Every structure is written in structure tokens, then in C-alpha cells.
Amino acid sequence: MKVIRVEGVSFRYRRAERYSLKDVSFEVRKGEFLGIIGPSGSGKSTLCLTLNGIIPNLIKGEFSGDIVIRDPRTGEEYNTRETPVSELSTVVGLILQNPESQLFNMTVEEEIAFGLENLGLERNEILRRLRWVLEVTRLKGLEKEFPPNLSGGQQQRLAIAAVLAMEPSVLVLDEPTSQLDPLGRNEVLGLVSLLNREYGITVVMVEHHTDYIFRYADRVIVMNEGRVVLEGRPSDLLGEVETLRNLGVRLPHVVEVSYELAKLGLLRRPVASEEELLTQIGRPSR
Template sequence: MIIEVENVSFRYAHSPEPSLRGISMAVRKGEFVGIVGPSGSGKSTFCLTLNGIIPHSIKGEFRGNVYVDGLNTREHSVATLSTRVGLVLQNPDAQLFNMTVEDEVAFALENLGIEREEMERRIRWTLKLVGLWAKRHEFPPNLSGGEKQRLAIASVLVMKPKVLVLDEPTAQLDPLGRKEVLSLIALLNREEKITVILVEHNTEYLLEYADRIIVFDNGRILMEGKPEEVFENVEVLENIGVRIPARIKISYELKRMGLTDKIIFDRERIVEVLRWAYQRRKS
């Protein structure tokens, strides 16, 4: 297991209630895990435990253990853990502060004591991977939202982490930017075999790409499983405010109307049932 979380609880200093309440989970190498849950359920707090920001940089009461690639986060600095787990947050502007795209990516490497040549090789590899090589001399604030977020991803990728944790990386982007970033994440998982943990409200995307979905509610894991298994719990999820992928919602309604006996995931099959129901109504 590349990530192991054992009974983790966390209460922010000055907060009366814990934000995480006994989270246990593990992530396999190469896995793509999607995290969903209502606002305030602890998703962001959980992400911050994965590279040691909690407990090292944010004060509070931390219980349990998180192991990243075998390292207990309590015993290693955020700098060391960041070479294993790259963390990307919602707002790309808050993560970029250098004068050029290239400097932004180089900056992350500066304290790692890497040789000049290897540095250049890594920067080239990363910028090509995220599709920003041609824009390497540009001023980051001039990039589009999607490009900025791809640059934020590049600046953690350049450290060659085995795991990428992304906390709603598309929340502030327009539809095009969102598409660019989500395709990049899928590519990094499929082609580069990077383990991905993604907090994302776009459940359509998660249904397509995630191997597993974890649902957070009130600081706990409410359920987890394959996307098809989890999203089948339409009523429970809608009750807590998790969006159901459109085709599952349609199929769920077909089942309620007695037109199928179970939820169908296959688009073609849904269309077939709808066609059949339409024909039946006409005749």
C-alpha cells in the first residue's frame, strides 16, 4: 500500500468539534481514488494529513497514523513527504509566485540538491507532460485558469511524487480549464502510473476514471467502493448533497418506474430501455 491511514482523528485548535473522526483507509500503488462528500465533511482536512501539513504546520489535536510510502508522517518533514506526495489545491493563484513558468517549476527543485543537468531534464519532462513547454517563458499570472492549474500540478510533479493529492483542483476553472485539468489527471494516472487521490464534485468524471470512491460525511467515511457500487446509493447520496452522475440518475428513475429491475450503467443499454418504453407508450 502506498498510503495507509490508521484511525486518524483531527480537531483544529480552537475548534470545539473534531473535523476528522477515526478515518482508516489504504490506497494501492497506481490506484485512482475519488473523494466526494458535502461541504464541511472533512475532505480538505483529510488531504492535508496526507503530506504532513497536518500535524506539522497546522495546530490541533491529531490522533492515529498516516504512512506514506512507508514513512510515518509524524516522523518526517513536509519537505521530505512532498517528494512522495504532491498536493494541489483549489486556487492556482495561491500556489504560483515566480516570474516565469519555468522558474515556477524549478523553484520546487531548488532545495532538493539536484544537479543542474538533472534539474533541466526534469523541468523539460514536466512541462512537456502538462503541455506548457511552449509557454515556459511566460509570466504565470498571464496564463488561463486551466494553464495555471496545470502549472501548479507541474510544480509538484517535478519532484516525481508517487502520489498526487488534488483537492477540488477544478473548482475555480471555466469548463474548458476544467476539461484540460481533468484530462491531465487521467493521463498522469494511466500513462505515468501516478497514484491519484482526487476530491471532485464532477461525479460523471469519477464514474469514468476512478477505481474507487470514498464518501466523506461529518468527518467519517460513510461508504467506499467501486464507483458503480457507490453511486447506486442514489437516495443516501442525494440526502447528503452528493451529485449523482446523470446516467445513473436516469437509470435510477427508470427502475423506479418499473422499466428495469436494476440500475444500468451502460449508456447504450439506457437508450435501448428508453426506446423500448417510448415504443410501448405509443402502441
């Protein structure tokens, strides 16, 4: 089942000379983990903002094409152009780069409950969701903390918790770890992968640490100058190393190294993970 259908979408910001998205089309299936990569300025963030309707409902400009979101629980379809963002955000949750910009309450608990109170949910339902998201994002015990006092990784997990409490079917994450240290990055991306694998949440994630994309994504879209220029499984991208390099996409070390080894004839073909590399060259015996 398709949860997102992007059909021929183009978008130009107000007063901008050029289009930031040009005839973009793709689909996202239920339960899928879709990675989005591409050089700076290629339209990745703009694309994320279209998926829950912020573009064109709140950020206006010249928008054409259609984005249809299907709520897998009800089967109901929403065209983002005709649906308020508040309604879309119960199906598609959006997480941005900077966790601080998404947090504005006095405690962790209030941060999570805020959106739920706005939905007009009953107290028991709010408590049930609060318990669940605190558990899954491993923020239990920090309920009364002042969000700015949390570590970067905890803050981003809190931003995810607040979105998750709305019980969206899809999480869209725009470089969720770009402000984090390696520890925070592991925490956050580990959580995203868990939500996808264990809880069946569909994930669309922009991440320039492509090693995570190669590890977690089922499928990858590569953007350049507002267009989708490549699409495929991570393993398919191994045949496109030169193209990706020319676009300025940073590839995982293991891909770079194995690509060079394959060129020298020392490896049959480039690989996407250390596991595969060990399988090809033979595991060192101890």
C-alpha cells in the same frame, strides 16, 4: 502494494469545538485512482492536508491515529507525524483548489524549477525534469510566460507541473477544478487521468463534479461529518443513490436519470456512464 495507510485518524483544529476528522481509516494501493466525495464541511480538505503531513506538522491541533506513506521506489515507510513535510512532499504531491495561491514565480519555467533547486538537484537533472513536465502538462512554448497571464486551466496545469517535477508517487488533488470553466476542467482532469493511466501515478482526488469521479476513479470514499460513511467502486455507489442524495452529494446526470428510469421499471438497473446506458437500452441505429 499499499502506498498510503490511514489508520484511525482523528483531528481537531486548534480552538475548534468539533473534530473535523473522526476515526478515519482507509488504504490506497499503488497506481490506484481514489475519489473522495462528500458534502461541504465533511472533512475532505482536512483529510487531504493530512496526507502529506501539513496536518499535524504545520497546521497543528489534536491529532491521533497514524498515516503511513510508503515510497514504492525504495520501500521505505514514513509516519507523517515523524517526517518533515519537505521530505513527504517528494512522495506525496498536493494540489489545491486555487491555482493562483500555489504560484509565486515570475515565469512558468522558474515556477517549475523552484522546488527542484531547493532539492539541490544538478542542473542537468533539473533540465531533464523541466522538459518532461512541460511536455506532459502541454505547457511547452509557454516557458517564459508570467503565470498570472495564463488561463485558469493552464495555471492549474502549471501547479501540477511544479508538483510533478518533484517526481512524487502520489498526487493528492483537492477540488483542482473548482475555479475553472468547463474547458479548463476538462484539461486538468484529462491530465490527471493521463498521469494515472500512462505514468502509473497514484491519485487521490476530491472533486464535486462527480461525473469525473465515476469516469476515472477505481474506488470512491464518501465522507460525512468527518467520517468515511461509504467506500466502494463507482458501480457499487449505484446501490446507494438515495443515501448519497440525502447527504447532498451531486450525482452525475446519467446516474440520476437511469436511477429514476430503473425505479419506473424502464431500465434494469441504474448505470454509471452513458456507454452503459446505451448498452442497456440498445444503441439507436442510424
